[in-house]
Amino acid sequence: MIKQTQSDTELEEKGWATAKTLAEALPYIQIYDREIVTIKYGGHAMGDEAVAKLFAGDIVLLKLLGIHPVVVHGGGPQISAMLNRAGVKSTFVDGLRVTDDATMEIAEMVLSGAVNKEIANWITRAGREADVRGVGLSGKDAGLLTVEKATRIKKDPDSMIEQVVDLGYVGEPKVVDDKLLRTLINDPEHDYVPVIAPIGVAEDGLTYNINADTVAGAVAGKLNAKRMLLLTDIAGVLDGDKDLIRQMTVSEARQLIEDGVAVGGMIPKLETAIAAIEAGVEAVVILDGRRPHAMLVELFTEHGAGTLITRDPQ
Numbered sequence: 001m002i003k004q005t006q007s008d009t010e011l012e013e014k015g016w017a018t019a020k021t022l023a024e025a026l027p028y029i030q031i032y033d034r035e036i037v038t039i040k041y042g043g044h045a046m047g048d049e050a051v052a053k054l055f056a057g058d059i060v061l062l063k064l065l066g067i068h069p070v071v072v073h074g075g076g077p078q079i080s081a082m083l084n085r086a087g088v089k090s091t092f093v094d095g096l097r098v099t100d101d102a103t104m105e106i107a108e109m110v111l112s113g114a115v116n117k118e119i120a121n122w123i124t125r126a127g128r129e130a131d132v133r134g135v136g137l138s139g140k141d142a143g144l145l146t147v148e149k150a151t152r153i154k155k156d157p158d159s160m161i162e163q164v165v166d167l168g169y170v171g172e173p174k175v176v177d178d179k180l181l182r183t184l185i186n187d188p189e190h191d192y193v194p195v196i197a198p199i200g201v202a203e204d205g206l207t208y209n210i211n212a213d214t215v216a217g218a219v220a221g222k223l224n225a226k227r228m229l230l231l232t233d234i235a236g237v238l239d240g241d242k243d244l245i246r247q248m249t250v251s252e253a254r255q256l257i258e259d260g261v262a263v264g265g266m267i268p269k270l271e272t273a274i275a276a277i278e279a280g281v282e283a284v285v286i287l288d289g290r291r292p293h294a295m296l297v298e299l300f301t302e303h304g305a306g307t308l309i310t311r312d313p314q
């Protein structure tokens, strides 16, 4: 005979609370059943290895709950650290890294090599009991991402004359070939999770560096994802008073860029959110990926997390 102790009672209480949480998630699990959710995992969000492993566990959970997660990752801080070590200087224009030959070589090494394979491996390890497997890809695999050279126009603050800024090997996705992604997602026998590095190829065969937010938006749009989650290092989008915006429309997002409230890395995030929604994605959420289980809070609870961006009311 084994008698109930105080610690048994506490564990039992915890079990009841867990069961309640699971039951409350049921309506949300049904909403996302067999839907594609694109997750952009930013370089800042993946900084802490323990949290990164929790992220991999959450991706496995999504897959086992019947959702199809597609991960697009960044690695900006990791590229900067490697460039620093190599003594290569880096500059940014509107959140985009100006990319010359040396920068391109290091960016591809870091993104398609170290970061991509690490995330795929974490997912595979987190899912090994259920045979969920992360598959690391870059835009170079199976013609996934064809790009065109990106340019930016800047106004000279003194003369107010507009100038075209050459960003070097910075690309913008022109064609997303989703054949391989769909093959992986729909494989009837295996639970594959595509993990995509933001590297693409232009028509002339040259390699280009792409902002990871932009890739996530293009992939989410092509796959008609139900949601795109942009995991970053801030609670969400902040307004002019530095208060968190809980929800906004595409027009309001555009206004934040115009007003200069969204600057730096937030610009490609909002631009990609707008483009993805216009391409058919139902909603985009910008949230803090450093917080453990941020994706689960967003997808499976009533309040959600971060900033939700939706289309303008008709």
Ligand SMILES: Nc1ncnc2c1ncn2[C@@H]1O[C@H](COP(=O)(O)OP(=O)(O)O)[C@@H](O)[C@H]1O
Pocket (backbone or CB within 6 Å): 042, 043, 044, 045, 074, 076, 095, 213, 231, 232, 233, 234, 236, 237, 238, 239, 261, 262, 263, 264, 265, 266, 267
């Ligand atoms: N209005 C804004 N609200 C929130 N963050 C903003 C805003 N404008 C600029 N940012 C900056 O954008 C950053 C997120 O972009 P970035 O550093 O490129 O993230 P990631 O590496 O995750 O892609 C935030 O840490 C913040 O410094």
Ligand SMILES: CC(=O)N[C@@H](CCC(=O)OP(=O)(O)O)C(=O)O
Pocket (backbone or CB within 6 Å): 041, 042, 043, 044, 073, 074, 075, 076, 077, 079, 095, 096, 097, 107, 170, 171, 198, 209, 210, 211, 212, 213
């Ligand atoms: C053109 C461009 O800016 N490319 C990015 C690609 C990585 C990225 O976007 O990483 P985060 O999402 O972590 O910022 C870069 O070189 O930093």
